[in-house]
Amino acid sequence: MNEELAELIRQAMTGDKTSFGKLVCRYKHHIVNIAFGIVGNPHDAEEIAQEAFLKAYLSIYKLTSETAFYRWLVKITTNLSIDRKNANAKQYPAPLEEMGTILDNPRYTPEAILEQKERQRLILTALEQLTAEQRTVIVLRELQGFAYDEIAEILDIPLGTVKSRINTARLHLRDILTQERS
Incomplete structure (x- = not known):
């Protein structure tokens, strides 16, 4: 963490x-992506991000260190996302345009763009078939790049549980995607 960011967090505290x-402004995109990865709905993800920032604002004074800010914010987001995912009885399909970014680059052919959208659709469909616990650890690990110990801290679960869930989720994803290709 650079000193400028640390000072910004200290001032916010x-x-x-x-x-x-x-x-x-700095973290909104990351937080929305984490929420979207868990709930699979862009509108819910936006609402969760707003709620996470509100909760963080109301209790930021409780932080003991500026270095803990991002993981703490991710933990708030993750918990809100899991709660929302569990509360939603109805599943919302995610529009392809909102589920990921495809660069507007002239070198991409229409076929390549279509192939990319199809891969994204398959991955989101496969993620939906995982349990909430498995989906959460996969999103935090594979999409957001958190280390195993950071995920354990964010979710407040043992490191072994994180490893087990990630392994199980990867196996399920592989099976699901293999079936889809057949």
Whole structure:
């Protein structure tokens, strides 16, 4: 973490609204992506991100260190996302345009873009078939790049449980995607 970011977090911890607003701008995309990865609905993901930032703002003074800010924010987001996922009886399909980014680059042919969208659709469909616990650890590990110990801390579960869930989720994803290709 660079000193400028650390200072911004310290100022936000003292109640500085402008500093917190800058943190929201900096992390919004990451937080929405984490929520989307878990709930699979872009509108829910936006709402979860807003709720996560509100919760963080209301309790940021409780942080003991600026270095803990991002993981703490991810933990809030993850918990809210799991709660939302469990509360939603109805599953919402995600529009292809909103589920990922395809670069607007002239070197991509229409066929390549179509193939990329199909891969994204298959992956999201496969993720939906995982349990909430498996989906959460896969999103945090594979899509957000968190280390196993960070995931254990974020989810407040043992490291062995994280490893087991990730392994099981990978096996399920492989089986699901293999069946889809057949």
